[in-house]
Amino acid sequence: MKKITISADLDIFDGVEELPNEVQVLMEKAVEARERSYSPYSKFRVGAAIELGNGEVVTGSNQENASYPAGLCAERTAIFYAGAKYPGVKMQKLVLTARSLNHTVDTPTPPCGSCRQAIAEYEVKQDGPIEIFFMGETGKVVKARSISDLLPLIFDNSYL
Template identity: 60%
Template structure:
């Protein structure tokens, strides 16, 4: 048997004021999207904003449904729209923010597993890493240089 160690590097900023200005702009778009989320059941609003290499910014927010599993997360709403509207554009960066209507969310909230899988599909397709910044409503902001840091053993088309 051989032991394999997997490491990821993430960067943690104390708050939004510490990140680069262009990331603040993108995160503010994600915050605006979060505030418009449709989450009447979970009361957990998520917003995402994506910067494309053509300088377009695409936003998305979670959309819930009474048939609970039929809803869609903010990250997938944004990434699928970007793929539909600009299929040739590369995704440079994604900003994600999440907040609960029940209590203040101060810890960084990363993408769920389904969203990680959707994001990695685009990262593999474009042969270019996607920077991801994520936070709660306030507080620390985490940066990952690539989705591969959040999902190191990817399942992609190469295994099909």
């Protein structure tokens, strides 16, 4: 038996004010998107903003459904919209923020597993990383240089 060690290289900022200006602006857009969330069941609002290589910014918010599998997370809403509206344009940065209507979310909230897989698909497609910044409602912000820091053993088209 052989063991391997998998590690992540993440940056942690004490708050939004420590982020580069362009990321602060993206986070503001993610907060705006978060407030447009349709989340009557979980009461958990998530907003995402993606900066594209052509300078455009695409946003998304989570959209729930009484039939839970039919809903969609904020990250995938934004990613799929960007892929449909701007095919072939690289995604540079993805930022996301979450808040609950039941309690204060002061812990950085990373993308769920399905969203990580979707991000991985687009990193492979564009042959380049997407920087990911995530936070709760307040507090620290985490930066991953690529989805490989959050999903080190990705499943991609090389397995098909």
